[in-house]
Amino acid sequence: MTRLFAGTPFDIPPQCDHCGKLESDCKCPSNIKSRIAPERQTAKLHLEKRKKGKMVTVITGLTAAANDLPALLTQLKNACGAGGCVADDSVEIQGEHLERASELLRKIGYKIR
Secondary structure, eight states: OOOTTTTSTTTSOOBOTTTOSBTTTOOOOHHHHTOOOGGGOEEEEEEEEOGGGOEEEEEESOOTTTSOHHHHHHHHHHHHTSOEEEETTEEEEESOOHHHHHHHHHHHTOEEO
16 A cells, blocks of 8 residues: 555655654754764855954854754864864854864765855
8 A cells, every 4th residue: 555645755754864763753952963074064264464463263054053063163162272262153163274273074974165
């Protein structure tokens, strides 16, 4: 016996993207469920000149709701050997680190612009 919606998205119950269980059985925190895979996001990197001539590498285009920006900041600070902070929906690294930051973001899976 065939069903009307067999093989269509209406036939398959929704599953959690993170753990793979049915959404009704999923125990994942809600903030993990709303994250977007790095492969589907584009990070924009640029340099800004601040007070007294200090340079800052700024990464924009990654929303806080779809990413764990504090964890990403920690990885970037370790890779660049510099300080930094999360401001609004951007990540700032002290100094000129475009190459190192873009290399790490590509390794994680983000598209770079």
